[in-house]
Amino acid sequence: MTPVIALHGGAGTILRHKMTPELEGEYHAALRACLQAGLDVLRANGSALDAVTASVMALEDDPLFNAGRGAVFTTDATHEMDAAVMEGASRRAGAISGICGPRHPVLAARAVMERTEHVLLSGEGARHFVKGAGLEMMPADWFGTEARRKALRAEMERRERGEADDGDPARKHGTVGAVALDAQGHLAAATSTGGMTAKMPGRVGDSPIIGAGTWADDETVAISATGHGEYFIRWAVGHEIDARMRWAGQDLQTAAGGVVEELGRIGGSGGLVAVDRLGNICLPFNSPGMYRAWCGRDGQIRTSIFAD
Amino acid sequence: MTPVIALHGGAGTILRHKMTPELEGEYHAALRACLQAGLDVLRANGSALDAVTASVMALEDDPLFNAGRGAVFTTDATHEMDAAVMEGASRRAGAISGICGPRHPVLAARAVMERTEHVLLSGEGARHFVKGAGLEMMPADWFGTEARRKALRAEMERRERGEADDGDPARKHGTVGAVALDAQGHLAAATSTGGMTAKMPGRVGDSPIIGAGTWADDETVAISATGHGEYFIRWAVGHEIDARMRWAGQDLQTAAGGVVEELGRIGGSGGLVAVDRLGNICLPFNSPGMYRAWCGRDGQIRTSIFAD
Numbered sequence: 001m002t003p004v005i006a007l008h009g010g011a012g013t014i015l016r017h018k019m020t021p022e023l024e025g026e027y028h029a030a031l032r033a034c035l036q037a038g039l040d041v042l043r044a045n046g047s048a049l050d051a052v053t054a055s056v057m058a059l060e061d062d063p064l065f066n067a068g069r070g071a072v073f074t075t076d077a078t079h080e081m082d083a084a085v086m087e088g089a090s091r092r093a094g095a096i097s098g099i100c101g102p103r104h105p106v107l108a109a110r111a112v113m114e115r116t117e118h119v120l121l122s123g124e125g126a127r128h129f130v131k132g133a134g135l136e137m138m139p140a141d142w143f144g145t146e147a148r149r150k151a152l153r154a155e156m157e158r159r160e161r162g163e164a165d166d167g168d169p170a171r172k173h174g175t176v177g178a179v180a181l182d183a184q185g186h187l188a189a190a191t192s193t194g195g196m197t198a199k200m201p202g203r204v205g206d207s208p209i210i211g212a213g214t215w216a217d218d219e220t221v222a223i224s225a226t227g228h229g230e231y232f233i234r235w236a237v238g239h240e241i242d243a244r245m246r247w248a249g250q251d252l253q254t255a256a257g258g259v260v261e262e263l264g265r266i267g268g269s270g271g272l273v274a275v276d277r278l279g280n281i282c283l284p285f286n287s288p289g290m291y292r293a294w295c296g297r298d299g300q301i302r303t304s305i306f307a308d
Numbered sequence: 309m310t311p312v313i314a315l316h317g318g319a320g321t322i323l324r325h326k327m328t329p330e331l332e333g334e335y336h337a338a339l340r341a342c343l344q345a346g347l348d349v350l351r352a353n354g355s356a357l358d359a360v361t362a363s364v365m366a367l368e369d370d371p372l373f374n375a376g377r378g379a380v381f382t383t384d385a386t387h388e389m390d391a392a393v394m395e396g397a398s399r400r401a402g403a404i405s406g407i408c409g410p411r412h413p414v415l416a417a418r419a420v421m422e423r424t425e426h427v428l429l430s431g432e433g434a435r436h437f438v439k440g441a442g443l444e445m446m447p448a449d450w451f452g453t454e455a456r457r458k459a460l461r462a463e464m465e466r467r468e469r470g471e472a473d474d475g476d477p478a479r480k481h482g483t484v485g486a487v488a489l490d491a492q493g494h495l496a497a498a499t500s501t502g503g504m505t506a507k508m509p510g511r512v513g514d515s516p517i518i519g520a521g522t523w524a525d526d527e528t529v530a531i532s533a534t535g536h537g538e539y540f541i542r543w544a545v546g547h548e549i550d551a552r553m554r555w556a557g558q559d560l561q562t563a564a565g566g567v568v569e570e571l572g573r574i575g576g577s578g579g580l581v582a583v584d585r586l587g588n589i590c591l592p593f594n595s596p597g598m599y600r601a602w603c604g605r606d607g608q609i610r611t612s613i614f615a616d
Contacts, residue, residue: 082435091542097512098431118511119538123406123431125510127387203426204405211519211544228428236400236519239544243551243556 002297005040005046006273006281007035007178009053009065009291013305016288022303027064029293031303033176035293036057038178039301048222049087049110049187052178054186056083056106056190059176063145065291066174068104071143071194073152074201081145081194082188083109083206086279088187095208097122100143102135106192109208111135122207148160155198169207177214177224187222187275189214196229197299205229218277220245221252223287226290227270231263241274250274260284309493310605311350314589315343315363315375315486316579316600317434319534324596332613335599339465339611343601344368346486349444352524355497356530357395357418360486362500364391364414369486371453376412377601379502380453381460382509387451389502395524396495396585403516405430408451410443413464416502417516418445428516429471431515456505463506480521484533485522488585495583496547497522504537513537519547525569526585528553529560535578535587539571560584568592 009031016025038055042048059070073080082093083105094113098137102108109131112121121129131137153261158165174226177191191207191214206213206229215238216222223238245256256274263270264286271285273292281296289306317339322331346363350356368376369472379387391413392403402421405428410416419441420429429437439445468471485499491508499522501515516523516539519538531546545567552563564582571578572594579593579601589604597614 093542098367098433100505116508117538118367118508120512120517121508121510121543123433123510125406125508127429127510129508200424200426200429200433200437202429202430202431202435202437204430204470209428209517209519210333211517212543230425233427233518236547238553239547243555247551247555266507293441 001181001183002279003180003182004275004279004296005035005042005051005055005178005180005291006275006283006294007059008224008226008273009059010174011271011285011287011290012174013289013291016306025305027305028303029292030062031293032301034062035295035301038180042180042182045183048180048182049085051180051182052132052188052190053106053110055178056176057104060104060192065244066194067176067192069143070145070148072148072174072197073144074196076201079140079194080201082204083192084208084210084214085109085113086188086210086214086216087189088222088237089236090218092169093119093210093216093230095120095210096126097204097208098202099126099130100140101127101137103138104248107135108133113258114293119210150256151197158210161293175226177226177273179222179224179273181182181275181279185218185277187216187277189216189219189222189224191224206232210232211236213238215239215242217242221274221276223272225270225272225297228268231266231268232270235263235268237272252280252282256282257284260286263293309489310587311364311488311490312365312587312589312604313343313346313350313359313488314510314583314584314591314599314602315367316532316534317367317484317543318482319579319593319595320482320597321597321599323450327383336491336611338372339599339601340609342370343603343609346488346553350488350490353491356488356490356494357393359488359490359496360496361393362485364404364500365482366414368412368414368500373484375484375500376503377451378453380482381452381503382455382508383610385460387448387502388509389413389426390512391500391515391523392516392518393417393421393498394496394522394524395531396524399525401427401518403428403518404434405512405516407438408448409435409445410438411446412444414498415443418443427518437589450513459505465488478569485581487530489506489583489587493526493585494522495526495585497524497530498530499532516541517541519544523547525550527583529542529582531580531582533578533580536576538575539576539588540578541570543576545580560588560590565592566589570593573611590600603613
């Protein structure tokens with residue numbers, strides 16, 4: 001089996017008219033480097049789980065993306081990060097919600113999966129768990145960047161002025177994630193996010209919800225989503241794609257593309273990356289763009305930002 | 309459309325040999341009264357959402373059941389309650405996790421659905437939200453009962469002695485929930501729980517996870533589950549039953565019974581209550597019993613505890 005991998009850096013792309021050639025170049029280089037991190041694992045015969053973990057760790061470290069370093073701020077000017085991992089072989093899963101501390105929230109999600117009998121830990125209890133888990137910790141101000149602070153100020157000022165949302169999806173859809181198929185035929189998915197700029201503290205989106213923003217089953221598909229999380233939860237997006245393939249016999253493109261199109265019709269903007277058990281890749285989105293990178297069975301790394 | 313309603317008081321029933329005739333009578337009377345609360349709403353031409361809310365509120369008030377008053381304790385001897393509601397007409401949903409304060413956690417979940425743009429609030433942010441939501445609040449010691457305190461002590465002592473789990477499902481599966489179909493043909497589901505005795509603080513089970521422990525769609529089915537939550541999340545139980553009906557054309561009994569049987573085979577004990585769009589009721593469980601009550605199209609209220 002030729003291993004394949006795909007990742008996203010969020011469907012909340014900068015509006016095309018605000019993008020500069022320099023910044024666009026930075027994004028493409030970052031996407032390529034983050035994909036390479038996971039691809040290296042796969043090419044050394046590593047597992048899909050280790051590969052998606054490596055790619056998401058790289059995305060978390062890059063302040064261009066809304067996860068780990070570069071996470072957006074809540075209305076309280078704090079960070080509340082969520083992450084999840086899932087293995088297709090056994091449907092083992094781990095997720096964590098509302099934490100700030102571990103340099104790599106995705107490793108905290110893996111620790112929940114590998115070291116507890118639980119799937120999801122949240123809030124104060126989650127923070128207590130990560131402190132004892134031996135993960136690399138960072139002070140709160142390490143995660144914040146000037147760009148994210150500016151975005152919070154702009155959003156709070158917009159609300160004070162009572163102005164309508166400017167429709168800039170970059171405010172809402174920052175998430176990172178990766179899906180992979182390894183040489184042994186196993187699928188895995190990982191997702192990590194700082195949430196929405198100026199979100200209500202305590203709000204949990206779809207990223208750490210198994211079956212919504214994150215899903216993997218070796219018989220069907222691995223999914224990591226990015227978008228308006230509330231819609232992705234109510235449509236159980238990851239599991240719905242699995243169900244259309246499993247029970248309706250749809251192929252990956254029909255199932256994943258169909259769900260994302262349906263979400264678009266009801267106002268649920270965003271997208272996802274998906275890899276099926278045969279190594280097909282599908283990267284549908286209904287927003288103006290989605291930061292993405294992938295390497296399919298032809299072994300070529302590709303990166304893209306807008307709908308081409 | 310003749311309205312129908314079904315509820316559960318958890319699959320974590322007392323082992324049959326520990327049950328006394330007096331206690332059994334108390335459970336049957338409580339189940340009947342809680343069902344009647346929802347049925348009264350439906351018969352007054354109320355909505356399915358109001359009916360399941362009324363039944364779950366009654367279950368929360370009864371200390372026999374692990375939700376609201378009578379909620380079990382975490383290892384820290386605190387309460388962390390979770391609840392969710394979902395409407396089938398629009399897939400609107402609200403959920404709350406890790407709170408202690410509102411007398412009726414199900415009303416906190418409804419407030420999330422009706423007064424925020426979010427689906428799930430958790431932990432400190434959730435507690436802050438409920439304080440401002442104008443809900444009836446109770447002091448922490450109102451929720452605890454001597455029986456739950458004893459259960460916590462027994463469990464902590466068992467762990468200290470390093471003894472194996474005694475297999476008593478009453479420790480793990482306390483949850484309450486209701487599903488209904490109203491005269492207008494709308495479905496709704498509600499679930500509420502105190503979680504597992506001696507759970508790790510921060511652990512979130514399937515109850516507040518839309519698509520796992522709680523689900524409703526007017527085209528298919530409303531579900532409220534109770535059981536070993538981690539399995540119910542990994543199998544996306546509520547949404548999986550929807551998918552088997554929608555995409556594989558299965559009837560309610562085949563879909564709901566099949567999923568619960570499959571869970572039993574992999575060690576995921578528990579059960580669920582389900583009502584489909586035609587008013588069929590299905591109450592499958594793979595545990596020794598499940599506290600349950602229902603009123604189908606024949607208008608008769610029935611209650612049951614063990615597999616009969």
